[in-house]
Amino acid sequence: MSGSINQLRTPLSKVRGLGSAKEGTDHFWRQRLTAIANVPLILFFLWTVISLNGASHADVVARLSSPIVAIVMLMVIIVGIVHMKLGMQTIIEDYVHSNRTKIVLLILNIFFAFTMGLGACFAILKLAFGG
Amino acid sequence: MANSNASSNRPLSPHLSIYKPIPTMVMSIVHRITGAALYFGTILLAWWLISAASGEAYFEWVNSFFGSFIGRLILFGYTWALVHHMLGGIRHLVWDTGRALEKATATKIAYATISASIVITVILWVIGYTVN
Numbered sequence: 001m002s003g004s005i006n007q008l009r010t011p012l013s014k015v016r017g018l019g020s021a022k023e024g025t026d027h028f029w030r031q032r033l034t035a036i037a038n039v040p041l042i043l044f045f046l047w048t049v050i051s052l053n054g055a056s057h058a059d060v061v062a063r064l065s066s067p068i069v070a071i072v073m074l075m076v077i078i079v080g081i082v083h084m085k086l087g088m089q090t091i092i093e094d095y096v097h098s099n100r101t102k103i104v105l106l107i108l109n110i111f112f113a114f115t116m117g118l119g120a121c122f123a124i125l126k127l128a129f130g131g
Numbered sequence: 132m133a134n135s136n137a138s139s140n141r142p143l144s145p146h147l148s149i150y151k152p153i154p155t156m157v158m159s160i161v162h163r164i165t166g167a168a169l170y171f172g173t174i175l176l177a178w179w180l181i182s183a184a185s186g187e188a189y190f191e192w193v194n195s196f197f198g199s200f201i202g203r204l205i206l207f208g209y210t211w212a213l214v215h216h217m218l219g220g221i222r223h224l225v226w227d228t229g230r231a232l233e234k235a236t237a238t239k240i241a242y243a244t245i246s247a248s249i250v251i252t253v254i255l256w257v258i259g260y261t262v263n
Contacts, residue, residue, distance in 0.1 A: 032227065035220050042217055046210075050259040054198075057187040064183060077176075084170045091167060116173045123180035 027086060034083035041076045048073070061127055070128035077120045085113035154241035161245075162219035165212040172209045210255055215248035 018024040048069065052060055063069055088109045096102040150156070175197075182193035196202045222240055225231050231240060 032224065035224060039217065039221065042213060046213070046255060050255060051262060053259040054263045057183065057190045057194075060183050060190070064180075081173070084166070084173065087166045088170050091163065112170075116177045120173075120177040120180045123177070123184035126184040127180075 027089075030082065031086045031090075034079050034086070037075075037079045038083055041072065041079055044072050045076045064124060065127045065130065067128065070124050073124050074121055077117055077124070081113050081117035081120075085109060088113075153238070155237050158219060158222075158241040158244050162216060162223075165216040165219070168208070168212045169216055172212065175205070175209065207252070207256065211248060211252040214251045214255070215244065218244045218248050218251075 016024075048063070052063060055063075064073065089106060092102060092105045092109060096105055179193060179197070182190045197206060222231075222244060231237065
């Protein structure tokens with residue numbers, strides 16, 4: 001295969017194509033996948049929120065507890081949260097150069113995304129199940 | 132090592148401050164800023180959903196905040212950030228296919244992104260107020 005001394009990567013490493021972070025194009029791919037899914041989902045979200053402008057509590061609860069709306073809203077939140085977690089991770093990796101601060105922020109990013117996602121999903125499920 | 136003479140005397144490559152802002156560059160920066168804003172905007176979404184699940188009294192209180200001048204201003208900004216980030220994202224998806232990367236085309240799309248995001252945001256708010 002590679003007889004050259006400049007070829008430091010092993011043939012196995014090349015064929016796996018995962019790079020030094022061992023993730024390959026996984027981050028890029030997920031960012032794109034969630035971006036594509038977000039287009040229809042965010043349009044649905046905008047339509048839902050705009051049509052509920054000034055609506056009473058009963059109306060909002062009725063709308064959010066309808067199964068289709070609840071299911072799609074859960075998709076909006078899960079896909080949106082994964083997308084924004086990846087995006088903020090990129091921002092941190094781009095601008096924070098101190099290793100300690102970077103790792104702390106990367107951890108906080110995951111905690112934030114998880115907390116917001118779980119909180120919003122729980123609220124929708126509670127409404128959907130008639131709470 | 133970081134503070135040794137060898138590394139502190141290294142020449143720096145030109146950074147943001149030295150370049151004249153061009154439309155594609157500004158839209159790229161705005162795309163990142165709107166993304167970061169939407170990140171924190173998720174707090175508002177979670178708060179609104181949790182308030183709806185918490186009962187009428189708390190929901191009305193949260194709703195009155197969103198209905199206030201400051202609240203509306205924040206939501207208007209949120210809407211614009213969402214629309215702009217979506218248009219910018221679609222632009223990136225088109226670029227991913229290798230299309231529309233020519234300098235003149237990319238500049239046109241940059242202008243289109245900012246104009247369309249403002250127009251669509253205003254239209255969405257007009258719809259929001261006329262429907263209800």
